[in-house]
Amino acid sequence: MKDDEPAHEQPYVLDDPERLKALAHPMRRRMLTLLNLHGPATSTTLGELLGAKTGTTSYHLRQLEKYGFIEEIPERSSGRERWWRRTRVLRDMRAPHPDQLAPGDRAVLEEFHRAGFEEDRALMERFPAAYRADPGWTWGSRGLVRMTKEELKAFQEEYVALLLKHAHQAEDAPPDARPLYVRLFTLPADADAVPADALPADEG
Template sequence: MTNEEQQEPADGVAGGRALWEDALGMAALRALAHPLRVEIMNELSDFGPATASMLAERLGESSGATSYHLRQLAKHDIIVEDAERGSGRERWWRMAPGGVTIGSPETLDTPAGREANEIISLGWQQNNERRLSAFLRRGLDTFGFEWMESSTLSTSHLELTREQLEEFGREYYALQDRLKKKWKAQEAETDERKRVQVQFNAFPLVEQEDR
């Protein structure tokens, strides 16, 4: 499971290499498995670089608390200091290149590791639901009809084998990678860009086993 910050594809299998090989080890996983740290990571991933005081205001925390948790995340290279934005008075932070991947066999092999993975993955999912709910409630008033018309909310149901499900993920990330490279070359052509979150889920329904 991966949370990305506009990075290369990072979920399932890419280029024939299992991505859990890049997943957080136990120490980093346990460092991230704190509700406020997951929230901080989500803010940096969703909206880009920020300072401790900016994050404190958004999350309703003290700047001392956010500063402390930022330093803990930085110790494990989950985030890095944004030297280009920093000044003598403020330190800016951003997601580390490559995003964050969790769920390695090593960490799932122990109760503590499974609990930490669950805390983080549930935090990500709750954040995704908040972002989507905000879009549904306020998207039209905020962005106008054309942006709403260009957005996509899609749910599909397929009958797949495990190998086909894995292939589906690879093809999705290959498409995303190809388009990101294409759009990167077009960056200077327009200033009408807005921050966009892509939510894509493909998984077998657990409840089907109860039917």
């Protein structure tokens, strides 16, 4: 844990459909990733990296600022050139439970998940080549376990706390630290279970 960080960070729940909508846009998601990877940037530099017009990136940056995902760096901005960085305090963002949204807004939550898992699918496709190139920096884990809902919730909280404990901000990372994509998700396995009467008969 870093000296200037609280012992326990409060989760930032995205229960505002407009905030969810802001993060469901593919270009905004890529912009946030670039700001995480490369640090502060202007609309011009982001446009060059994304192959987009500066007016387009400026619009999306303003949307991200509006909902608190990025902030301007006043001391680096001058004239029409504005520098942006990720908001430091938003390290533990979580999707809301569907019941926290009005029924008419739940489609936004589904789009938010769809956009995120499209990115995850692309990362998974890169995994074999990344592991072959540098297994020391590439790790994956799979399993099938049994937990109660309360135990799964406790596991989630301990996992997030462990991740934040070992994660560095870009400005305080040691020289040999690298940015890493980290993913974890769980799904109920019994939804895929084969009915007992569909299993082959025991011929023993």
